[in-house]
Amino acid sequence: MDPLRTLWETFFDWESMREALPEMLTVGLPNTLILAVSAALLGSVLGMLLAIAGISRTRWLRWPARVYTDVFRGLPAAATILLIGVGLAPLGMQVWGPNPYPLGILALSLIAAAYIGEIFRSGIQSVEAAQLEGARALGFSWGEAMRVVIIPQGVRRVLPAWVNQLIALIKDSSLVYFLGLVASQRELFRIGQDYAATTGNESALLLAGLFYLALTVPLTHVVNAIDRRLRHGRPAAGPADDIDDTDLALPGAAGGNQR
Amino acid sequence: MSIDTTTSVSLGVRDVHLAFGANRVLRGVDLTVARGATACVIGPSGSGKSTLLRTINRLIEPDRGDVLLDGRSVLADDPDALRQRVGMVFQQFNLFPHMSVLRNVTLALRRIKKLPEDEAVAIARAQLELVGLVGKADARPGHLSGGQQQRVAIARALALQPQVMLFDEATSALDPELVKGVLGVMADLASGGMTMVVVTHEMGFARQVADTVAFMDRGVVLEAGEPAAIFETPEHPRLRRFLSQVL
Numbered sequence: 001m002d003p004l005r006t007l008w009e010t011f012f013d014w015e016s017m018r019e020a021l022p023e024m025l026t027v028g029l030p031n032t033l034i035l036a037v038s039a040a041l042l043g044s045v046l047g048m049l050l051a052i053a054g055i056s057r058t059r060w061l062r063w064p065a066r067v068y069t070d071v072f073r074g075l076p077a078a079a080t081i082l083l084i085g086v087g088l089a090p091l092g093m094q095v096w097g098p099n100p101y102p103l104g105i106l107a108l109s110l111i112a113a114a115y116i117g118e119i120f121r122s123g124i125q126s127v128e129a130a131q132l133e134g135a136r137a138l139g140f141s142w143g144e145a146m147r148v149v150i151i152p153q154g155v156r157r158v159l160p161a162w163v164n165q166l167i168a169l170i171k172d173s174s175l176v177y178f179l180g181l182v183a184s185q186r187e188l189f190r191i192g193q194d195y196a197a198t199t200g201n202e203s204a205l206l207l208a209g210l211f212y213l214a215l216t217v218p219l220t221h222v223v224n225a226i227d228r229r230l231r232h233g234r235p236a237a238g239p240a241d242d243i244d245d246t247d248l249a250l251p252g253a254a255g256g257n258q259r
Numbered sequence: 260m261s262i263d264t265t266t267s268v269s270l271g272v273r274d275v276h277l278a279f280g281a282n283r284v285l286r287g288v289d290l291t292v293a294r295g296a297t298a299c300v301i302g303p304s305g306s307g308k309s310t311l312l313r314t315i316n317r318l319i320e321p322d323r324g325d326v327l328l329d330g331r332s333v334l335a336d337d338p339d340a341l342r343q344r345v346g347m348v349f350q351q352f353n354l355f356p357h358m359s360v361l362r363n364v365t366l367a368l369r370r371i372k373k374l375p376e377d378e379a380v381a382i383a384r385a386q387l388e389l390v391g392l393v394g395k396a397d398a399r400p401g402h403l404s405g406g407q408q409q410r411v412a413i414a415r416a417l418a419l420q421p422q423v424m425l426f427d428e429a430t431s432a433l434d435p436e437l438v439k440g441v442l443g444v445m446a447d448l449a450s451g452g453m454t455m456v457v458v459t460h461e462m463g464f465a466r467q468v469a470d471t472v473a474f475m476d477r478g479v480v481l482e483a484g485e486p487a488a489i490f491e492t493p494e495h496p497r498l499r500r501f502l503s504q505v506l
Contacts, residue, residue, distance in 0.1 A: 134353025136318060138367040138419065139343035148370060153357050 013203040020195040020204035024211060028188035032215075035101070035173035035187060039108035040166050046109060047116025052146070054121045065117065072114035077172050081107040085179040101185065104176035112169050119161045124154035157230070160223045167216045167223075188212060267454040268329035268422040269294040275314055275324030277307075284310045285321070286478035292423075292471065294329075295452040299465035299486075302475035303501060308458040309350075311475070312425045315456065316345040328422060343371060346416030350428040352408040354400040354415070360387065361396040364415045372419070386414035390444050406437030410444055417448075424448065426457040462505055466490055474498045 053065035072080065084107040085100055092103050127150045135145035155162070174189035181190055192208025272290040276283075284307045292298040300308045313319040315326055317338045325332050333341050354363050364383035368374045374382070387393040390410035392403075400408050409429055416424060426445060430438040442461060446468045449455055459465060465472050466486045473483040474495070482495045490506075493499045 130349065130351050130353045131355065133318060134349060134355070136339075137316060137342055137347040137349075137353075138415070139339050139371050140367065141339050144370065148366065149355050153355075156357060 009203075010201045011203055011206050013199065013201045016195060016199040016201055016203040017207045019199070020191060020207055023191055024188060024207060027184060027186060028191040028208065029211060031185060031187040032170065032173050032189075032211075035105060035108065035176060036166070036170045036215075038105045039112055039169050039173065042105065042109035043112030043116055043165075043169065044162070046113035047120055048151075050113055050117030051120035051124055052151075054117065055124060069114045069117055072111050073118075075111075077111050078175055078178065080111055081175050082178055083107075084110065085176070089179075099185075100176065100179035100181060104179050108169060108172060108176070111172070112165060115165050115168070116162060119158045119165060120151075120155060123156075123158035123161075124151055126157055127153045160227045160230075163219055163223045163226065167219050170215050170219075171212060266420050266422050267295055267452060269327075270315070270423050270454055270456065271325075271327035271330070272311070272315065273325040273327065275311070275321045275326070277310060277314060277319065277321050284478055285314065285324075287324070288475070288478070288480055290456070290473055290480060290483070292454055292456060294454055296470040297449040297453075297455040297457060297468055298471040298473060299469035300456060300458045300473045300475055301460070301462070301465055301501075306475040307478040308475050309427050312347065312427050312456060312458055315423075315425060316342050316347055318342075318347075339371075343367070343419050344422045345425060346419060346421035346423070347425045348409070348412050348416055348427065348429045350431050352400070352405070352412045352432075354408055354412055356400050359397050359399060360392065360403070360411050363400065363411060364418050367415075367419055382418050383414070386418045387411070389417075390414045391440075404437055405433045406440045409433065409437075409441045413441075413444055413448075423454045423456070426455065426459070428458055428460065430459070430461060460505070462490070462502075474501065476501070 050065045050068060053061040054069070056062050056065075075083075081104065085103045088103055088106075089100075092099075096102050124146075131149055131153065132142075132145055135149040136142070140148065173187060176187065177190040177193070181187075186194065188208045188211045189205075192205040195204030196202050270290075270292040272288055275285050275288045277285040288307070288311055290298060290300075290311075300311065302308055310319060314321040317326075317333070321334075326334060328344065354360075355366070358366065361380065361383055364386060365376075365379040368379035368382055369376060372379075384393055384396065387396055390413055392407055392410055392414070395403060395407060395411070400411065403411065413429075429445065430441050433441065438461070442464050445455070445457065446464070449468050457464070457469070469486050471483060472486050472489040473480045474489065474493075474497075475481070476497050482489065482493065482498050489498070490502065493502055
């Protein structure tokens with residue numbers, strides 16, 4: 001057989017793709033979104049708490065945040081997911097039964113929180129001290145000044161890096177397949193892999209890849225649009241402030257994707 | 260311009276000391292400002308003028324000494340509550356760039372004074388009217404000139420009906436042609452009866468508007484008095500040298 005043709009059929013066997021498509025749409029896509037969106041929400045909330053702890057004046061908050069970040073950023077995502085998803089499974093069994101999703105989402109969130117915490121922290125710390133002084137001079141307490149004045153500005157500056165982290169989450173959500181999923185819980189990757197195994201070619205997996213790209217590529221364009229807007233769009237707070245925006249967004253964005 | 264200055268009170272700074280490590284920034288500062296009077300603080304950079312202002316509203320806590328409002332020490336007060344009574348205007352305006360001009364002015368009214376939205380907006384609009392910027396209420400600070408931003412910052416401080424206003428080199432960051440408008444607002448405020456402490460390099464303003472001028476150098480007030488005395492018959496050699504350099 002013509003080797004080129006074999007290669008073509010390995011990846012672009014339309015029949016295999018057509019077979020996998022309905023289940024990808026009705027089962028895989030919703031499940032991937034459930035995993036990624038839940039973990040994004042929980043991870044962002046935890047990340048914000050970590051960021052605030054990380055800039056706290058009390059070392060009893062700063063140190064745990066530091067250690068947490070080092071641990072969860074330093075471990076391979078697969079190891080963390082297995083450790084939590086399998087390690088805590090007996091505990092989870094008591095609470096919600098044999099469903100691997102809660103622990104999978106927890107593990108994804110804990111990993112994402114470590115990265116998102118660093119992103120938020122760098123953004124918050126980039127806001128000029130004068131802003132805090134301005135708010136304190138109006139009578140705001142430290143906490144209220146952070147909440148109303150500093151954090152909103154800091155987060156805005158690192159939105160591109162934050163979106164990058166959400167992209168990483170969409171991809172990492174595929175790792176929950178380690179935890180063993182029943183048919184209705186399979187997400188895009190697992191469905192693609194299962195079809196690839198039964199059809200003997202990789203076309204279904206390629207289709208799963210296309211689904212991931214359909215989710216992540218638009219998001220990368222969202223990042224770029226935000227970045228452009230911060231850079232050129234509105235002269236948000238005078239020229240100096242705009243330069244800060246871009247300077248900070250870029251290293252954060254790069255860091256966000258490194259695993 | 261008619262600003263409500265019925266709330267203004269006298270201010271006293273008594274023997275205030277402050278050191279950052281070995282750096283003794285304030286070494287026993289005294290300053291008395293009568294109710295409704297304006298004191299201008301002049302002096303070379305690094306003499307402790309801006310730090311002095313920050314000890315008055317306790318953005319920085321003095322190591323020792325006392326700060327009196329209406330004759331009563333404020334050092335035991337809740338600092339957040341104190342700062343609502345002492346308005347401050349900064350060299351770099353410190354407006355919040357992510358909020359409209361109107362929101363900058365209403366923020367503390369809503370969040371701290373807990374006023375309902377419509378009441379806060381009414382007060383803010385009235386204050387913006389006084390500084391001639393009610394037309395910019397919906398703009399972001401970044402779209403305003405430096406002079407306009409500083410006038411918004413003044414409106415923001417005045418909206419809380421402070422008892423005393425502090426100005427920290429309010430015109431130093433402005434282009435020369437924008438200085439006049441801001442000084443005009445400050446002069447109106449002074450003649451309207453607000454108690455003010457103005458750290459400034461604008462000697463003309465100090466001469467015309469101040470009731471008292473205090474010359475600071477190396478963390479102490481070396482000489483204080485009426486503007487005419489300070490500028491026409493300065494006694495301390497350091498003051499004479501300073502004036503010969505800036506006038």
